[in-house]
Amino acid sequence: MRTVLALFFILFTTFINAQNDSKNSDAYVKRLVNLIRENNNNRIKSMSYIQEALRFEKEIADSTRIELYVTAGNCYKDQESYYLALSYYYKALEIKNEKESNRSFSILNNIGGCYYFMGNYKKARYFWESALKKFESNKSSQNVEGSLIYNNLAVLEKEHGNYARALEMLKEFLKRNEKLKDTFNIIIAYENIADVNVKLKEQDLAISNLSKGIGLAKKIKSDYDLASLYTDIGNIYLSQPSRKDSSYYYLSSAFNIANRSDFSDIKLSSSEKLVSYFENQKDYKSALYYLHIAKSLSEATINKENAKKVSRLESEFEEKNKQKELLQQQKKRERYFISGMVLLLLFSVIVFLMFKLQKSKSEKKATENKLLAKKLDEKNKELANNAIKMMQASEIFQTTQKELKEMDPKYEDDRKMISRIIMDFKKGSQALNKSEFEKLFIETDEDFYKKLLDKYPSLTKNELRLCVFLRQNLSSKEISAITQQSPHSIVVARSRLRKKLGLEESQSISNFLIQF
Numbered sequence: 001m002r003t004v005l006a007l008f009f010i011l012f013t014t015f016i017n018a019q020n021d022s023k024n025s026d027a028y029v030k031r032l033v034n035l036i037r038e039n040n041n042n043r044i045k046s047m048s049y050i051q052e053a054l055r056f057e058k059e060i061a062d063s064t065r066i067e068l069y070v071t072a073g074n075c076y077k078d079q080e081s082y083y084l085a086l087s088y089y090y091k092a093l094e095i096k097n098e099k100e101s102n103r104s105f106s107i108l109n110n111i112g113g114c115y116y117f118m119g120n121y122k123k124a125r126y127f128w129e130s131a132l133k134k135f136e137s138n139k140s141s142q143n144v145e146g147s148l149i150y151n152n153l154a155v156l157e158k159e160h161g162n163y164a165r166a167l168e169m170l171k172e173f174l175k176r177n178e179k180l181k182d183t184f185n186i187i188i189a190y191e192n193i194a195d196v197n198v199k200l201k202e203q204d205l206a207i208s209n210l211s212k213g214i215g216l217a218k219k220i221k222s223d224y225d226l227a228s229l230y231t232d233i234g235n236i237y238l239s240q241p242s243r244k245d246s247s248y249y250y251l252s253s254a255f256n257i258a259n260r261s262d263f264s265d266i267k268l269s270s271s272e273k274l275v276s277y278f279e280n281q282k283d284y285k286s287a288l289y290y291l292h293i294a295k296s297l298s299e300a301t302i303n304k305e306n307a308k309k310v311s312r313l314e315s316e317f318e319e320k321n322k323q324k325e326l327l328q329q330q331k332k333r334e335r336y337f338i339s340g341m342v343l344l345l346l347f348s349v350i351v352f353l354m355f356k357l358q359k360s361k362s363e364k365k366a367t368e369n370k371l372l373a374k375k376l377d378e379k380n381k382e383l384a385n386n387a388i389k390m391m392q393a394s395e396i397f398q399t400t401q402k403e404l405k406e407m408d409p410k411y412e413d414d415r416k417m418i419s420r421i422i423m424d425f426k427k428g429s430q431a432l433n434k435s436e437f438e439k440l441f442i443e444t445d446e447d448f449y450k451k452l453l454d455k456y457p458s459l460t461k462n463e464l465r466l467c468v469f470l471r472q473n474l475s476s477k478e479i480s481a482i483t484q485q486s487p488h489s490i491v492v493a494r495s496r497l498r499k500k501l502g503l504e505e506s507q508s509i510s511n512f513l514i515q516f
Contacts, residue, residue, distance in 0.1 A: 030064060030067070043079060062098075066092045072085075073085045073089040073110060076088065077110065077117075082117055089110050089111045106143075106145050109145070125153075128156065132150070150170070150172045151185075167193065173192075177189060184220075187213045187225045190209045190212050191228065194210045194232060195232070223263075231273065244280070247273075255267060267297060274286075278290065448471070451516045470494070471510065476491055
């Protein structure tokens with residue numbers, strides 16, 4: 001019972017410690033997630049924080065684990081490591097579906113984005129449409145992140161030539177963000193709608209939508225959006241011979257903003273458009289100037305893309321190694337856990353078997369003691385009964401001898417016969433007493449003699465016999481009758497035995513001998 005209570009206490013303490021460790025790990029991982037977001041542009045730092053956080057992924061709450069997986073997925077997606085990003089998004093989706101499936105639209109949207117950038121448009125459409133269904137079925141669907149699903153699907157529809165469907169999705173995207181008052185997404189909506197207008201040869205509508213976007217970009221002072229919109233509207237004017245001056249104004253403005261703010265992508269696209277503009281104007285010197293800029297930017301972009309590819313390969317290689325290491329650590333922990341459980345189980349079985357064995361031994365010993373006590377009791381009764389019979393027989397012999405001695409026969413032959421009868425009585429009485437006593441002496445509890453001799457090795461055979469009688473609480477008279485010794489001899493023998501046993505006069509010798 002004590003062992004069971006001790007095991008319960010250990011398990012309970014372990015559970016409490018695990019709960020406290022889990023809370024501490026949860027808070028620590030949340031801090032790491034924030035650091036990952038803050039250092040998203042620093043690949044080395046962000047990767048380091050991700051790996052550190054993943055060490056505790058089994059010890060944190062499901063909500064924190066989802067947040068960690070999504071953040072890691074976003075980080076890898078930004079680094080164009082789409083396979084790694086997908087692995088974390090899928091982990092997050094699995095937990096999210098178990099907890100609140102109707103709110104998994106954000107993760108589904110991210111998965112669709114990875115497939116889109118990987119060129120798998122079929123899967124991208126599947127996940128974006130699944131995300132849209134979840135988003136629209138959710139009661140709290142007024143969500144900026146969720147509204148991006150409309151824009152993503154619109155881009156996909158536009159690339160497949162489904163311009164009507166693309167416009168429908170973009171108008172919904174614009175409407176939702178106007179309600180949410182998200183200016184950045186409203187600018188994106190106007191720019192993408194204008195792009196569809198261009199595809200539909202609706203240049204005036206395109207210019208109108210881009211102008212609305214330019215007004216909002218100026219309002220929030222977003223240079224990047226402003227440069228991008230200037231490039232788009234300048235490109236539209238480029239195709240209109242009567243608006244070439246406007247084209248130059250917007251394209252040069254876009255180039256200057258991009259050059260000043262180091263927006264290399266916009267600087268590249270605006271410089272390429274300016275090359276076309278100056279070629280049309282037959283200003284080859286200016287065209288050559290912007291061509292050199294475009295070429296250098298193009299090469300820089302290619303180098304940057306190559307660097308990204310190398311970085312992506314390095315990240316994937318490092319991630320695989322980390323995953324392998326984590327897997328090995330997990331397997332190691334599982335082995336330790338299983339070994340611990342096996343040892344605990346084995347220990348419990350051993351304790352149980354020892355308990356059962358001890359109980360069995362105790363029960364067997366108790367049964368044996370009970371049988372021995374019963375046997376001893378029977379022997380003691382037999383000894384007592386025989387002692388009584390011997391005493392009675394001795395009294396009869398003595399009475400008969402006395403009566404025979406008192407007889408006074410006339411003839412010598414009669415006197416000789418009576419003497420012979422008296423002698424035979426004496427011999428028979430002594431033989432009976434001796435044989436019966438020896439039998440009982442041997443059959444009486446052997447442990448009694450062994451224990452007595454272990455403590456008092458100097459005891460003689462006669463003293464041992466006397467101890468047997470005294471243990472039965474027989475009187476000196478009864479012992480005298482059995483042993484055919486005088487009562488005085490028995491008293492003297494008792495006195496000597498008491499001294500050998502070291503007993504005081506006040507101590508009962510019978511009670512003392514019962515202890516053995």
